[in-house]
Amino acid sequence: MPETFFPTRPLAALLFDMDGTIISSIASAERIWSRWAEAHGLDVAAFLPTIHGVRSVETIRRLNLPGVDPEAEAAAITEAEMEDVGDIIAIPGARSFLEALPRERWAIVTSAPRRLAERRLAAAGMPVPDLLVAAEDVAQGKPAPDCFLLGAERLGAAASECLVFEDALAGIRAAEAAGAGIVVVTATHHEPVTTGHPAIADYTRLRVAADRSGIRVTRAG
Structure with missing residues (x-):
């Protein structure tokens, strides 16, 4: 997979779904x-x-x-x-990838209620971001784009300047409607899903670099 798999232009922010994307619940x-x-x-x-x-x-x-x-x-x-959080785990490589990001440049955008999201993140040993957009923060959930638009806005970015990491079709459609770039995480998929977007199994080979111009994501090897 070449580095051009990811946008070559600097990204303003990264937005992550939670369940199936950075943790497996x-x-x-x-x-x-x-x-x-x-x-x-x-x-x-x-x-x-x-x-x-x-x-x-x-x-x-x-x-x-x-x-x-x-x-x-x-x-x-x-x-x-x-x-019921005893067997919730992080997607491989997700924690170190998130911890490498500037805290003000990424958010979790989940369909879970906030209390449940925080509980599951803690169970998986994952960092809680400064910004977490949860179920109760929007009037319309995924596949409506509201949650990703709100996440981008609160990070001071346009959705079109963001890269969304998603696993579910509803979330992918929401990110498409928001105009964001999309990477599909397939770690928990039981069957192949064709979306037309690039896909990764996990985060173990991803690398991130951030400076004043923005964030660049590449794949090692």
Whole structure:
């Protein structure tokens, strides 16, 4: 993979999704959601692929289940996920890559509620950035671009000057709609996903250089 895999122009900032992108919490999420789906008579195998990358309340709301309060159900799921963090781990190389970035030049942009995001980051031994855009910070979650636009704005950058690291289709669509550059992280993908964007398995061979002109990301070797 040549260095031109990444933008050659300096980047103003980097924006990272969390689950599946810098940490792996899929096992935890799928345990909780599987129990919830079974309790509501859903086809678990068909349902689970729909939960990734979007806010819990929107996952539940689009099912339109009779007698189900999406806000209450999403809150209960969050509490269950808060207790199930024993096997959450960092994506290889993610921690050292993030720690090499200027703190004012990167953010996490996640569909998880803030409390859950901070809990999962701590469980994986990952740094909490100065800026974390969480589920409750936007009116519309991914695939709407609001979260990435907000993250870029709060870092003092245009989204078009940012590079987004994502793993889920909803997040990729959100970054596309925001006009950002995109790198797809495939570490937790069960099957190949064709997006038209460059992809990396993990961060172990990535290198970063930052100066007054911006951030440059390259791949070693």
